[in-house]
Amino acid sequence: MSTIPSSPKLHASSAAARQRAAITVASCTIFGAVAQILIKVGMSPAHLDTTGKGLVSLVLAVITDWPLVAGYACYGLFTVAMVLALREGELSKVYPIIALTYVWVTLLSYWLLKDTPNWYKNAGIAIIVLGVAILGQGGEQE
């Protein structure tokens, strides 16, 4: 248990290592999106009533708010995976793959949170994801 998964070359990452990092980040976006839905549900006034609460009862309300706690647990897993993935690639290149999360969050918001779907939102998300993909290409033009 004294070692962490690591490539022999820490700083000069190979193409294979970068690709591995990209795949790791992409699969983590599912966790990231589920975390957002859980946090949103946990923060809703129905789950977390903050009115007239002192600090102690507020902290107690937060740590016993299971969707919020579960959401942050997912978010924590997502963050740890990011740390490992970020070792392998350029920040501006690995980070944007997280953009897939925008698609999952939007779809899950429509489905589970009954947000109002419309074409402005859909087009906006598509353009954001395209923008992030192009931004990721920027690392190649050196």
Added chain:
Amino acid sequence: MTPLMWRSMGLVFFAAIVGSFGSVFLKMGALRLNKSILSFVNSRLILGVGLYLASSVFYAMGIRGGELSVLYPLVSLGYIFTLVWSKIFFNEPITRYKVAGLCLILVGVFLVGVGASR
């Protein structure tokens, strides 16, 4: 657009800025990792995680007051800051592709904002 919606959007935008600093410190910390598990205990990684946590508190307060399908996309505005910090701290080049990508992100966020008031 109600005042509550503006407040929610402001909180999420601020969270995105704090989060962009978080990524920088996570990257700095991650570069210092070696084969020892103890290398996870380094000041930059801890600061990075701390900034992420702080960011998520503002974010959680923000999404309380509006639709997630509108507020979550605002997080993408953090890329603007990430690009600048990547140049300053890691000397990563700002290329035309990156600038074009950022412009598209701004257009996308604008459209999602328009969708919010429908």
